[in-house]
Amino acid sequence: MNTIPLKSEAANELYASLSPELRTELANHERSVAVPAGTNLIKRGVLPDQLVIVNSGKVEITLDCAHESILLDCAMEGRVFGMRAVVSGELPEEDVTCQENCSVTLIPRDMFLKMVRQHPEMYFAIAKVLSHDLVMAQRLLKTSLRRPIRKTIAKPLGLPN
Amino acid sequence: MTMAYNFQIIEDCLKCTFREHRLFCDLSREALLRLQSIKATSVYPKGSLLCLEGQPPRGIFVLCTGRAKLSTTSSEGKSMILRIAEPGEVLGLTAVVSGTPYEATVETLEPSQANFISQAEFLRFIQEHPDVGLRVARQLTHNCKCAYGEIRSLGLSNSVPEKLAKLILQWAQHPLEFASKKSQETAIRVTLTQEEIAQLTGTSRETVSRVLGGFRKKGWLRVKGATWTIVNKQALENLVTT
Numbered sequence: 325m326n327t328i329p330l331k332s333e334a335a336n337e338l339y340a341s342l343s344p345e346l347r348t349e350l351a352n353h354e355r356s357v358a359v360p361a362g363t364n365l366i367k368r369g370v371l372p373d374q375l376v377i378v379n380s381g382k383v384e385i386t387l388d389c390a391h392e393s394i395l396l397d398c399a400m401e402g403r404v405f406g407m408r409a410v411v412s413g414e415l416p417e418e419d420v421t422c423q424e425n426c427s428v429t430l431i432p433r434d435m436f437l438k439m440v441r442q443h444p445e446m447y448f449a450i451a452k453v454l455s456h457d458l459v460m461a462q463r464l465l466k467t468s469l470r471r472p473i474r475k476t477i478a479k480p481l482g483l484p485n
Numbered sequence: 486m487t488m489a490y491n492f493q494i495i496e497d498c499l500k501c502t503f504r505e506h507r508l509f510c511d512l513s514r515e516a517l518l519r520l521q522s523i524k525a526t527s528v529y530p531k532g533s534l535l536c537l538e539g540q541p542p543r544g545i546f547v548l549c550t551g552r553a554k555l556s557t558t559s560s561e562g563k564s565m566i567l568r569i570a571e572p573g574e575v576l577g578l579t580a581v582v583s584g585t586p587y588e589a590t591v592e593t594l595e596p597s598q599a600n601f602i603s604q605a606e607f608l609r610f611i612q613e614h615p616d617v618g619l620r621v622a623r624q625l626t627h628n629c630k631c632a633y634g635e636i637r638s639l640g641l642s643n644s645v646p647e648k649l650a651k652l653i654l655q656w657a658q659h660p661l662e663f664a665s666k667k668s669q670e671t672a673i674r675v676t677l678t679q680e681e682i683a684q685l686t687g688t689s690r691e692t693v694s695r696v697l698g699g700f701r702k703k704g705w706l707r708v709k710g711a712t713w714t715i716v717n718k719q720a721l722e723n724l725v726t727t
Contacts, residue, residue, distance in 0.1 A: 389637045396636075412626045417633050447618020448582075448611050454625035455583040461632035462579070462588045465567060466557045468639045 336377045336402045336429075337456055341449035346439070353435040359426050365405055366420035371413070372406040374430040381426025385460070386419050397460045398423070407453045410436060489528040490596035492550050496526055498600075501549075507573030508627055509547065509620045516614040523610060524600040535576060535591040535599060542580035542587060544603040548572055551597025552676070555589040556684065566685040568635065569594065569677075575624050581607055582621065594676055639687070646696050648686040650724040653706070657715055671715040 339347050356379065359365070365376045368388055380401050386393040396418060409416040410433045440446045487494040495501045498517050504510045512520065524547070529535070535546050538557055548570055555567045555576070567589055570576055580587045581604045602610065611618045638651065653673075661672040679697070683690045700706040705721060707714040715721065 387633055387636060394636060408626050408629060411622055414626070414630075417630070444615025444618060445612055447615060447622055448608070451582045451611065451618060451621045451625060454622055454629065455579040458579050458625055458629045458632060459583065459585065459588060461629055461636065462567070465632055465635050465639070466565075466588075468636060 336379075336404055337453050338375075338377065338404045338407075338449050341452050342446065346443055346446065349439065350431060350436075353439075354429045354431050356427060356429045359422055359428055361422050361424045361426075363422045363426070364419060365422065365426075365428065366409075366416050366418065368417060368419050369415050371415055372409050372433065374432050375407060375410055375436055376405040376420070377429040377431070378403050378405070379427040379429055381428075382423045383420055383426060384423050386421070387417060388419070393419070394464070396464055403456075404453045406433075407450060408457060411440075411450055411454075489598070490530075492596070492598070494526065494528060494598055495549050497521065498524070503549075503573065509575045509624050510573060512620060513614070513616050516610075516617055519610060519614065520600075520602075523606040524602050526598065526600050528596065528598050529593045531593055531595050533593045533597075535593070536580075536587045538588065538590045539586045542577060542584065542604050544601055545578055545581050545607050546576040546591070546599040546601055548574050548576060549598040549600060551599075552594045553591050553597060554594055554677075554681065555591055557589055564684055565687065566681060568631065569685075575621075578621065578624060578628070582611075582625075594681075645686065645688045645692050646699070647724050648688070649682070649693065649696050649700075650721040652682070652686060653713070653715060654718070654721055654725065656713075657718065661712070669718070671718060673713050673715065674711050675713050676711055 339350075342350070354377075365378075365383060366372055378399065378401050382398060382400050383403070383405075384398050385396040385405075387396050388394075405420045406416065408414065440450070487496065495503075498504065498510065498521050499514070501510065526549075529551075535553065536543070550572055552572070553570045553576065555570060556564050557567055558564050570591070576591050576599075577587055579585070611621055638648075656673045656675065657671045659673070661674055677685070679693045680690045683693045686693070697706070697708070700721075701708060703717075703720065705715070705717040707716055
């Protein structure tokens with residue numbers, strides 16, 4: 325990972341619901357890096373050390389299902405990953421992988437949790453990020469009920485149906 | 486004590502005996518007092534629609550008693566059940582927090598009590614009481630985990646017998662209390678119709694009827710009205726390959 329200059333006003337789903345003061349405080353702990361395509365930003369079964377905010381580039385979120393991967397979503401700038409694991413301490417169930425070269429902002433888990441303890445009003449912003457994850461899962465669930473899930477998996481990945 | 490249908494209405498959240506076992510409701514006294522002032526308690530008969538898929542969010546419902554089905558409708562008008570909500574769940578949470586339309590239609594499966602909190606009041610409630618935010622985050626985390634489980638289950642279950650066996654075994658985790666502890670049999674209460682079970686497993690009512698008939702014929706299951714008795718749990722477990 326190469327360190328690149330910090331994006332001062334990074335618009336993302338977490339910061340969008342935080343006060344300017346909290347955004348500034350968080351910015352003191354964040355680090356922006358460039359990552360190559362194929363990088364695993366969040367790895368299933370591994371507690372992330374940091375929150376990951378995508379500043380640019382495309383990532384895919386997949387769920388492991390026996391011998392296959394189910395594509396949950398493709399996401400671009402503004403999405404925040406690792407929130408569920410960071411807040412609950414539970415291991416992530418999904419993989420988040422860069423599909424192209426990306427720029428991401430990292431916020432250390434311990435620092436983020438410390439801030440949440442000091443500023444519990446941050447839970448509202450956290451709930452918004454978690455809601456987004458849930459909406460994404462619910463939409464895939466609906467699509468899967470409407471047609472066989474293998475098609476849901478195969479189509480976005482370009483696999484034969 | 487106010488009774489409705491066959492249950493006691495829980496009007497005062499501070500006196501609710503189920504509170505500490507529920508993901509959302511175990512709040513501080515201060516937050517509970519506030520909740521008490523902003524909630525509207527209602528009792529709904531079976532078949533009541535609490536919210537409709539695609540409708541702008543009006544607020545959340547805390548399901549106190551009873552169960553509800555969360556369903557979605559395809560463009561062809563086919564209804565599919567996403568999951569069954571149990572007492573203690575907060576319904577409409579993602580829509581209210583993210584300001585997007587309700588993701589599912591919620592319909593009570595039996596007489597139920599739900600506490601309604603308007604969107605504006607609930608958002609203020611989260612911001613004013615940190616422990617509410619924490620509970621909301623926990624509930625969302627739990628719901629997301631369940632949704633991932635459902636997605637995996639749909640991706641892995643290939644046959645209808647396997648899907649039905651999985652469902653029955655899932656229900657068996659909450660057996661009826663009167664069942665004999667000595668017996669290897671497990672009694673469960675199933676209030677869903679065969680049509681609803683079909684919607685839940687993504688198949689037709691006829692197929693559900695045929696597969697359940699097969700389970701009965703093999704002596705794995707006894708069905709007497711809404712009481713189902715799992716006679717051969719091992720046989721059902723053997724069907725579940727994933």
